[in-house]
Amino acid sequence: MLSPPPLPDSWPFAVRKRNDALIRRDSASLPGFTGSWCIFSTSQISDLHDFQNLDGVHGRGGLIQAGNFILRPYRRGGFARHFNKSTYMCYSRFKREYEIHSALWEAGFPTVEPVGYAYKRHFWGVEGVYITKLASALPWPNTWDNNTSSEQIKQIVTLITSLSEWGLWSPDMNATNILIDISGQILALDWDKAKWSRKDLLKQKYWQRLKRSMFKLNASKNLVNSLQQELIGENDEPQT
Secondary structure: OOOOOOOOOOOOOOOOOOOOOOEEEEEEEEOOEEEEEEEEEOOOOOOOOOOEEOOOOOOOOOOEEEOOEEEEEOOOOHHHHHOOOOOEOOOHHHHHHHHHHHHHHHOOOOEOOEEEEEEEEEOOEEEEEEEEEOOOEEEHHHHHHHOOOHHHHHHHHHHHHHHHHHOEEOOOOOHHHEEEEOOOOEEEOOOOOOEEOOOOOHHHHHHHHHHHHHHHOOOOHHHHHHHHHHHOOOOOOOOO
């Protein structure tokens, strides 16, 4: 992975302490998953227990809660999912997501805390699981019926603007990967396909991706317009 560029001068978040180095554990078990896993983690997670599938989450693979941790299996999307749902050539994709997520966390970005990743051999490649700390939060679309406050809209704008100015493009930045925690704070997650990129037009690209998912999930036109006005400075064109 390319090293993260320096933080922009306008970076609005307080930097956190560096994460501990990852510890490797071979032939380990993961609750909710079969087989023997190789785990790279910052925490001692042998105490995982009482696992359960989480309801009301979005995404292809679902989520498993085990104690204070969340386990997310890697699943392919697009056309590839029709003949290969979960096998990857190697674990570099999982490692890359952790490195980018860890850089965001250390920079104080509002996201869930990264813990590590795991993989096991499967056919010609590997299957993977990503591990984070549990955050008491709901996907943003689950809260639309209760309205989104102007403060939360500003937080989303700050989040997207900060990623754009740092030069990080995350094509999975859709509405379901934005969470609202129990205090009303906005968090973002899922850095699987993220990469450091040129800053040109990143804010517009983020907005187009987010707007597409908002329309798909039946967000109100008022909400879409409010967010676009704050982020881009213009109203949305009429829906057709």
